[in-house]
């Protein structure tokens with residue numbers, strides 16, 4: 001982190017009232033997601049800032065939750081799990097609904113959802129073929145992407161806000177896979193794709209290019 005003045009990684013900004021605790025069921029989607037997550041941890045694209053002791057990075061996979069009216073529900077890693085080397089089922093949760101105007105997220109699972117859940121939801125809304133969203137942190141990748149003018153959201157927009165949700169939709173512009181940097185969320189980079197493996201490959205490509 002070059003600048004810690006606006007350092008608020010991990011701080012939940014959405015309304016957390018609609019959270020019901022329940023166990024996380026095993027599923028093919030979840031095991032796929034966890035496999036990729038643990039690889040990202042080993043690459044330090046998900047992890048913890050050593051000085052601030054704050055975890056970073058999260059990822060999600062589209063999941064049709066049985067009772068959800070929202071067609072774009074998903075499984076996401078829980079808040080404050082970035083520092084854990086190996087996650088288990090209990091570290092993931094279902095986001096069954098969300099509302100940008102109300103800045104609200106409905107969560108069912110063993111843990112509260114990642115602080116960046118609204119951004120993930122906004123991306124699933126962009127295209128029904130988007131199956132996975134990965135959010136990593138890397139100073140080198142983030143700076144490199146901005147220097148190279150790769151797709152990015154404005155520096156004025158902080159993470160975890162309804163404004164970010166709108167901004168990522170504008171940048172994604174209907175694509176079903178791609179990468180973007182969040183200029184207003186230091187070190188913050190997102191990849192999204194039709195499969196979680198492809199979203200991971202996009203991360204690997206950025207890693208090889210900039211690290």
Ligand SMILES: [Zn+2]
Nearest residue numbers: 009056057188
């Ligand atoms: Zn972040």
